[in-house]
Amino acid sequence: TDFEKKYPPDQFGESANPNACVWRVYRHRVTGLDEDLLDGWHKTLDVLLIFIGLFSAVATAFIIESYKRLQPDFGEITARGVVALLAQTNASFAVPISIPSFDSVETSARTMWINGLWFSSLTLALVDALLTILTKQWLVEYASKQRQPAASAQTWAWRHYAFRQGLDKWGIGVFVSSLSVILYSALYLFLFGLLVLLFELDIRMCIASITLTVLAGAFHLVSVFLPLWFGDCPTTTPMLTHMRWLVSWGLGRLSLIRLWSVRIE
DSSP states (O other), X not given: XXXXXXXXXXXXXXXXXXTOHHXXXXXXXXXXXXXXHHHHHHHHHHHHHHHHHHHHHHHHHHHHHHHGGGSOOHHHHHHHHHHHHHHHHOTTOOSOOOOOOSTTOOOOHHXXXXXXXXXXXXXXXXXXXXXXXXXXXXXXXXXXXXXSOOSSHHHHHHHHHXXXXXXXXXXXXXXXXXXXXXXXXXXXXHHHHHHHHHHHHOHHHHHHHHHHHHHHHHHXXXXXXXXXXXXXXXTOOHHHHHHHHHHHHHHHHHHHHHHHHHHHO
């Protein structure tokens, strides 16, 4: 076969050599696995960056308009100032005019909530973009290290094992999955702020938006956690896989603690 031609078996007594067939086959196998893993992560991160860019543009457009409500109404202050000056020059002008100062301008609680939610949402999205770019750089550096030449196939295999173990030890897979959770949080914060704004503007629009948001959120949660009860459900995500592992690890630790406590007693 082509595989046997590419990786012929070692001669008698050469299986322990640094460039033995087993090490070359190992490199061939794990290189393909690494390429698939990194390609999946890069595609996930690219989708996140695109969505973050679109979401940040939309959130910024809303914040630009909402931010104005946090500032004093300079038009009203100017108008009252002009009327007050006219009143001083005309003694017959008997209507008292008060000029609001910048310090006396009060902002409603709803306006504070709207801007607080939207600014928090935009901040999370930008932080998520920063972490996503950093993660892509980490993955590129990992791939470049694997492509570096080695003295022998055995040396390359040991080096690959060390770097590959580093990905698992430092939780890069969990970190990549958590980036989407940060984006979900930013999206829901923005939606909550939008609902507060609609509640202030029109209750009917608010009810319609709440209905759509609840339906979308329920579908999201059900699709994420449904594979916990149905193993053949295709809506599983990498984050759910990591969560399942963490739960299993935690239950295992708890069982060990109970076992040791029983032995001590």
